[in-house]
Amino acid sequence: MRKIVSFLILALLFVGCSSSDKDSTGLSEADLAAQNARFGDGNIPFAEGETGLFRNIYFDYDSSTVNDRGRQDVEYNVQVLKQNPSMKLSLEGHCDVRGTKEYNMALGNRRAQAVFDMLIAYGIERSRLTTISYGAEIPLDPGFSELAHAKNRRVHFARGY
Secondary structure: OHHHHHHHHHHHHHHHOOOOOEOOOOOEHHHHHHHHHHHOOOOOOOOOOOOOOOOOEEOOOOOOOOOHHHHHHHHHHHHHHHHOOOOOEEEEEEOOOOOOHHHHHHHHHHHHHHHHHHHHHOOOOHHHEEEEEEEOOOOOOOOOOHHHHHHHOEEEEEEOO
């Protein structure tokens, strides 16, 4: 038992160390950019060679209100949807790890619903959209920094449903 505790302490110390040119994932900016180019900025990797068509919508802490930047990203996504009229989407609501599981699932749902309502207001058909909340279960960034939390407070556009 003592060896296990010692190992866990060492592992936590090692994980806590990082160089200044790396983010909370341990990747340099160049590595992170390459990873995002391959996998997109959502929780489900894209097929090889495919790029993300949609922008995530990010939220302030403990909020399901789409801010000005989010509105611009929704408008961009509306244009993509209008250029691809047969495309169906799942709007995935996500949260950072702060809050209970139940609270984060409800908040993720409110975020996805807020984006859904905006898309409908911009003329996208309801039949093309569905919503789901993942709460804090599928983080984009598994770190615990403020930057990691900000990356995880989002609605991700996933094709098909």
